[in-house]
Amino acid sequence: MKKFLVLAIALLSTLPVSATEYLRSCYDDNSDYLQTLVNINQAEWTITYTAFEDRSCETPYLHYEVKYQTQQSANNIDMMATEVSYTALSELVGEVLNQINYCGFNNWKAFEKKVVTGKVCDEFQTPKANEVLYSIFELKNNGTELFLGMPSGNFSGKTPERRHQSLDPLGFTLQ
Numbered sequence: 381m382k383k384f385l386v387l388a389i390a391l392l393s394t395l396p397v398s399a400t401e402y403l404r405s406c407y408d409d410n411s412d413y414l415q416t417l418v419n420i421n422q423a424e425w426t427i428t429y430t431a432f433e434d435r436s437c438e439t440p441y442l443h444y445e446v447k448y449q450t451q452q453s454a455n456n457i458d459m460m461a462t463e464v465s466y467t468a469l470s471e472l473v474g475e476v477l478n479q480i481n482y483c484g485f486n487n488w489k490a491f492e493k494k495v496v497t498g499k500v501c502d503e504f505q506t507p508k509a510n511e512v513l514y515s516i517f518e519l520k521n522n523g524t525e526l527f528l529g530m531p532s533g534n535f536s537g538k539t540p541e542r543r544h545q546s547l548d549p550l551g552f553t554l555q
Contacts, residue, residue, distance in 0.1 A: 399419065399420070399421040400419075400420045400421075400554065400555075401417060401418065401419050401420070401554075401555040402417070402418040402420070402525075402526040402552030402553060402554055402555065403415070403416070403417050403418075403552055403553055403555050404416040404417075404550055404551070404552045404553075405437075405553075406432070406435075406436065406437030407550060408435065412431045412432070413431070413432040413433075413434065413435050413437055414429050414430065414431055414432070414437075415429075415430045415432070415437055415440075416428070416429050416430070416552070417430075418526065418528075418552050423449055423450050423451070424447070424448070424449060424450070425447075425448045425450050425459065426445060426446070426447045426448070427445070427446050427448070428443055428444070428445045429443070429444040429445070430442070430443055431443075431444070440469050441468075441469050441470060441473045442466060442467070442468060442469055442473060443465075443466065443467040443469065443493075444464075444465075444466055445463075445464070445465050445466075445467070445493075446461055446463075446464050446507060447461070447462045447463040447464075448460060448461055448462060448513075449462055452517075455516050455517060455518055456514070456515075456516055456543065457515050457516065457517050457528075457529075458512050458513075458514055458515075458540075459512065459513040459514075459515060460510055460511070460512045460513075461497065461507035461508065461509060461510065461511045461512075461513070462509065462510075463495060463497055463509075464495070464496050464497040464498075464499075464506040464507055465493045465494060465495045465496060465497075466482075466483065466493075466494050466496055466501070467491060467492065467493045467494070468488050468489070468490050468491070468492070469490065469491065470490050471489075471490045473488075473490070474488040474489050474490050474492075475488075480502070482501055482502060483496045483499045483500070483501040483502075483506075484499060484500075497509050498511075513537045513538075514537045514538070514539065514540050514542065514543040514544065515528060515529035515537050515543065515544040516528075516529035516543065516544050516545070516547065517529065517547075518547055520551070523554065524553065524554040525551045525552065525553060525554070526551060526552040526554070527547040527548060527549075527551040527552070528547065528548055528552075529543070529544025529545070529546065529547060529548070530544055530546055530547065530548040531544060532544070532545060532546040533545075
């Protein structure tokens with residue numbers, strides 16, 4: 381146990397203290413082709429998901445972004461949502477979102493960020509302000525790869541007792 385704590389403290393000390401970005405390149409998320417960028421600026425983390433029309437991730441159509449204020453202890457990370465937003469990346473996407481009144485809005489415009497914190501968007505509940513996700517993380521290969529926790533079994537991340545226990549096998553690469 382003592383060896384684990386020393387390792388965890390060493391990993392924590394390697395977390396970036398200035399703005400750093402990690403990227404998960406084009407991947408299939410079972411419903412979309414995505415690219416995900418994690419921007420870390422001390423305790424402020426921003427995770428931006430870009431959805432693409434094609435499997436080669438050449439034509440983006442939507443950004444989904446979550447801003448967090450984080451607290452870290454060993455390999456645990458508590459991520460408190462501060463803002464959630466969507467941005468349509470074309471006029472056509474904006475028109476489609478208007479037609480379905482996405483997130484309760486009917487005034488979507490291309491490249492205009494809409495803050496949707498706590499809103500239900502097409503049956504998806506976005507994080508509420510100050511809602512905390514209790515997760516884990518691990519840095520590998522001298523900090524060039526970042527792995528974040530993911531839900532599994534009863535470990536939804538909704539409470540400290542249900543903190544994520546498994547790492548997502550798809551990591552992020554230091555940019």
